[in-house]
Amino acid sequence: MSIPIIDSGQTPDVLGDGPAVSVQSGRARLVWRRFRRNKLAMVGLVGLVLLFVFAFTGGHLTHWSPAENDFVNTQSAPSSDHLFGTDDAGHDMFAQTVSGMQKSLIIGLLVAALSTGTAGILGTAAAYFGGWWDKAIVWFTDLFLVVPSLLMLIILSPYFQGTNWIILVPMIALFNWMITSRVVRGMTLTVREREFVRAARYMGVPSWTIIRRHILPNISSILIVDFTLNVGAAIITESFLSFLGFGIRTPDVSLGTVIDDGSNFASTDQWYLFAFPAAFLVLIILCVNFIGDGLRDALDPNSTGGSAR
Amino acid sequence: MGAFIVRRLLNYVVLVFIATSLAYLGAATAFHPKDQYLQKNPPTPAVVMYHELDERNGNPDKPVLERYVKWVDGVAHGDFGKTWQLDSVQKHFSISVWVTVRLVSVAAVLSAILGVLIGSFQAVRQYKLSDHSITFASYLIFAMPVFVLAPFLKLIAVQVNKAVGGDTPLLQYQGEIDPNATGFFGQLFSRADHLLLPTISLSLGLIAFYSRYQRGTMLDVMGSDFLRTARAKGLRKGRAILKHGVRTAVIPVMTLVTYSTITTFAGAIITERVFGWNGLGSWFTDATRHADVNSVAMITLFSAVLVLIAGMLSDVITAVLDPRVRL
Numbered sequence: 001m002s003i004p005i006i007d008s009g010q011t012p013d014v015l016g017d018g019p020a021v022s023v024q025s026g027r028a029r030l031v032w033r034r035f036r037r038n039k040l041a042m043v044g045l046v047g048l049v050l051l052f053v054f055a056f057t058g059g060h061l062t063h064w065s066p067a068e069n070d071f072v073n074t075q076s077a078p079s080s081d082h083l084f085g086t087d088d089a090g091h092d093m094f095a096q097t098v099s100g101m102q103k104s105l106i107i108g109l110l111v112a113a114l115s116t117g118t119a120g121i122l123g124t125a126a127a128y129f130g131g132w133w134d135k136a137i138v139w140f141t142d143l144f145l146v147v148p149s150l151l152m153l154i155i156l157s158p159y160f161q162g163t164n165w166i167i168l169v170p171m172i173a174l175f176n177w178m179i180t181s182r183v184v185r186g187m188t189l190t191v192r193e194r195e196f197v198r199a200a201r202y203m204g205v206p207s208w209t210i211i212r213r214h215i216l217p218n219i220s221s222i223l224i225v226d227f228t229l230n231v232g233a234a235i236i237t238e239s240f241l242s243f244l245g246f247g248i249r250t251p252d253v254s255l256g257t258v259i260d261d262g263s264n265f266a267s268t269d270q271w272y273l274f275a276f277p278a279a280f281l282v283l284i285i286l287c288v289n290f291i292g293d294g295l296r297d298a299l300d301p302n303s304t305g306g307s308a309r
Numbered sequence: 310m311g312a313f314i315v316r317r318l319l320n321y322v323v324l325v326f327i328a329t330s331l332a333y334l335g336a337a338t339a340f341h342p343k344d345q346y347l348q349k350n351p352p353t354p355a356v357v358m359y360h361e362l363d364e365r366n367g368n369p370d371k372p373v374l375e376r377y378v379k380w381v382d383g384v385a386h387g388d389f390g391k392t393w394q395l396d397s398v399q400k401h402f403s404i405s406v407w408v409t410v411r412l413v414s415v416a417a418v419l420s421a422i423l424g425v426l427i428g429s430f431q432a433v434r435q436y437k438l439s440d441h442s443i444t445f446a447s448y449l450i451f452a453m454p455v456f457v458l459a460p461f462l463k464l465i466a467v468q469v470n471k472a473v474g475g476d477t478p479l480l481q482y483q484g485e486i487d488p489n490a491t492g493f494f495g496q497l498f499s500r501a502d503h504l505l506l507p508t509i510s511l512s513l514g515l516i517a518f519y520s521r522y523q524r525g526t527m528l529d530v531m532g533s534d535f536l537r538t539a540r541a542k543g544l545r546k547g548r549a550i551l552k553h554g555v556r557t558a559v560i561p562v563m564t565l566v567t568y569s570t571i572t573t574f575a576g577a578i579i580t581e582r583v584f585g586w587n588g589l590g591s592w593f594t595d596a597t598r599h600a601d602v603n604s605v606a607m608i609t610l611f612s613a614v615l616v617l618i619a620g621m622l623s624d625v626i627t628a629v630l631d632p633r634v635r636l
Contacts, residue, residue: 142320143324143327145616146324146325146328146613146616147328147331147332147609147613148328148612148616150578151593151605152331152332152335152609154594154597155332155335155336155339155597155609156335156339157597158341159339239456240454240456240579243579244578244579244582244594246594246597256456259456259460260456262460263456263460266461266463266464266467267463267464267466267467267482268467271467274461274464278460278461281454281457282449282452282453282457285451285453285454289451289452
């Protein structure tokens with residue numbers, strides 16, 4: 001038996017576009033059209049793509065590797081050999097920045113995927129199943145909100161000392177899902193009372209299928225926006241930990257460790273050792289936030305007038 | 310209604326207890342104070358080491374749960390244990406907390422006022438050049454975490470000092486006060502001078518955050534009927550906006566302000582480190598480096614309690630400001 005998929009009032013025909021737009025790809029195309037019109041969002045998108053390309057191919061521009069020391073040129077100014085200069089140990093700051101960006105971007109994406117995914121599952125499950133499920137999940141959410149997350153990450157940092165850096169991903173995600181989960185729960189509470197969900201339930205569709213097919217698509221906008229903004233937040237959290245020396249450690253580098261390294265020179269004449277990695281971090285976060293805000297506007301079903309088309 | 314508040318408070322207290330316990334158990338299993346003694350050179354005699362470890366309730370030969378029970382018992386009697394320097398945790402806390410209060414207070418008040426004012430100003434002049442430039446500036450500030458902003462401010466200060474010249478640097482960026490400062494006004498000036506950069510580093514982010522929010526709520530209010538009525542009755546524009554607009558729009562923002570203000574007291578870790586203030590944040594990172602479970606648990610308890618207070622207080626403030634809400 002096939003289940004009728006009723007799209008909840010967000011189908012493009014509501015907007016009076018006429019039947020020319022097919023229902024299947026209508027929403028995605030509409031969102032993309034709205035997104036493309038937003039200049040800042042497009043700047044963010046292009047910028048982020050360029051930053052990604054730079055992070056994963058920039059290493060070829062120099063023959064230095066991030067862990068290598070150039071003992072002849074320590075604390076040198078930017079030159080053709082060392083594009084961003086070298087620190088007091090002779091590390092090539094360009095190689096370090098590029099390698100740090102790679103790690104930070106990967107961690108940002110993975111943490112965002114994990115924490116938004118967890119928040120989506122827990123939030124929908126709490127609201128959809130209700131009863132004790134709801135009580136238990138809400139209580140856990142509250143507990144994690146009371147636990148000071150950054151302090152907890154620092155406390156637990158000895159655990160991931162000396163292990164693979166990838167362990168930072170679940171650790172950061174563990175303290176990052178709560179607020180989204182609350183929002184998702186709130187939205188699910190309204191969606192689950194809608195007719196199409198009730199109809200599916202009475203037809204005997206399994207709960208998780210209903211959640212996947214009917215509830216998640218209707219709250220997808222918040223999840224998409226949240227994922228984007230979480231990428232930035234995760235990069236900041238990871239860099240925060242690494243800056244204090246509790247995150248990624250040598251020989252691995254992330255933007256946080258490179259900025260920490262450079263920040264020792266911020267109050268000296270070699271301030272550029274700090275400025276280059278810091279500028280790249282700021283650029284990444286800026287682009288991610290531009291994209292996130294652009295997506296929020298584009299996905300907003302309540303937008304009216306010219307911006308709705 | 311009273312029963313509701315009591316039940317909620319009870320629930321919060323349980324949450325705080327569990328959160329602190331998690332922090333204690335996490336730290337007690339993650340930290341290895343004994344290893345730190347073994348790494349010392351010259352080495353500490355074993356007898357002294359075990360004596361000190363016992364005094365810190367950190368002897369790894371005792372099971373974690375036993376240490377935890379002992380700690381809870383101590384806390385119940387107002388004894389939070391010893392720090393890694395074998396000081397009393399309460400004593401260290403009572404010193405550090407005031408350093409943090411002196412560091413954060415000005416920034417907290419300043420950013421709340423400026424944030425609300427700037428946000429309202431933007432909403433009144435929506436889509437004007439000033440609105441766009443402030444929006445862009447706040448985007449830039451959002452993209453600048455404190456660990457970028459604070460060294461950046463230091464960088465600027467050094468360049469300014471160099472440009473101005475003179476014997477004593479104009480902008481100070483290390484510590485709380487110049488020990489050579491004399492006289493009431495000399496000390497006051499020195500304090501203000503040392504406070505300037507950390508305050509900027511703490512408040513810029515908060516101002517951007519509050520003003521974005523205030524701009525949003527204010528825009529909703531700007532088109533409202535009651536504001537038009539106030540104008541129609543002959544109130545001047547500025548006065549109508551201030552008395553009827555800002556006061557209504559500020560209510561939801563105050564929840565945010567309460568939360569952020571109170572939680573900054575718990576965590577100015579980066580600012581304290583970069584500008585060399587020995588408050589709670591630097592104590593926390595130092596304690597982690599020295600495998601000091603008691604101090605870490607104390608600070609976690611403090612910040613969990615702050616979150617709790619923030620939650621209760623923001624409800625009270627909303628009830629006070631908003632005549633439609635009754636507690």
